[in-house]
Amino acid sequence: DAGVIQSPRHEVTEMGQEVTLRCKPISGHNSLFWYRQTMMRGLELLIYFNNNVPIDDSGMPEDRFSAKMPNASFSTLKIQPSEPRDSAVYFCASSLEGRSNQPQHFGDGTRLSIL
Amino acid sequence: QQQVKQSPQSLIVQKGGIPIINCAYENTAFDYFPWYQQFPGKGPALLIAIRPDVSEKKEGRFTISFNKSAKQFSLHIRDSQPGDSTTYFCAALRGNTPLVFGKGTRLSVIA
Numbered sequence: 001d002a003g004v005i006q007s008p009r010h011e012v013t014e015m016g017q018e019v020t021l022r023c024k025p026i027s028g029h030n031s032l033f034w035y036r037q038t039m040m041r042g043l044e045l046l047i048y049f050n051n052n053v054p055i056d057d058s059g060m061p062e063d064r065f066s067a068k069m070p071n072a073s074f075s076t077l078k079i080q081p082s083e084p085r086d087s088a089v090y091f092c093a094s095s096l097e098g099r100s101n102q103p104q105h106f107g108d109g110t111r112l113s114i115l
Numbered sequence: 116q117q118q119v120k121q122s123p124q125s126l127i128v129q130k131g132g133i134p135i136i137n138c139a140y141e142n143t144a145f146d147y148f149p150w151y152q153q154f155p156g157k158g159p160a161l162l163i164a165i166r167p168d169v170s171e172k173k174e175g176r177f178t179i180s181f182n183k184s185a186k187q188f189s190l191h192i193r194d195s196q197p198g199d200s201t202t203y204f205c206a207a208l209r210g211n212t213p214l215v216f217g218k219g220t221r222l223s224v225i226a
Contacts, residue, residue, distance in 0.1 A: 043204065
């Protein structure tokens with residue numbers, strides 16, 4: 001069974017450029033989460049979706065960040081314009097909600113470097 | 116406000132020792148407490164989890180101890196091996212809300 005798939009695995013770009021991160025959740029999962037991981041702040045939740053609908057985006061740091069989930073098998077996280085402080089590892093996770101206490105399954109992340 | 120406090124930040128043990136990682140939480144509404152293991156270049160992977168109606172759960176060499184009154188839970192690794200060297204995160208969950216993670220513990224098991 002395929003896990004959560006993220007692309008690209010690495011992204012290096014210059015400040016000011018638009019960055020798009022992609023995520024394919026596990027088939028059948030109906031909740032999707034975007035996290036950011038840095039040494040200083042650890043794992044931070046940015047936004048999560050339930051049945052393709054954004055439920056809580058309070059973790060999105062600024063208006064430069066946006067996320068979409070056009071269908072159950074695909075989500076994007078976009079940063080426009082990007083800044084050096086956005087450099088981090090971005091993780092996507094999915095779970096099957098509707099039943100309590102379902103574990104979240106993580107992808108292997110996108111390591112983003114903004115120069 | 117950090118809702119789950121994890122300690123220590125780093126830990127070094129000898130092979131065969133029993134590293135213990137501790138977490139404390141504030142929100143008594145949390146009802147699920149998983150531990151995740153993260154290797155370099157990989158996403159966190161679920162290791163073991165416990166619900167607050169039990170005080171201990173064992174899976175292989177990994178044990179969670181849970182103290183509801185103290186609002187604390189810990190991970191113990193029996194017969195630790197160099198392959199266990201990586202970063203461990205505790206987390207807490209309420210119902211179907213997102214996980215709240217601790218800051219992580221970097222474990223090194225030396226031969």
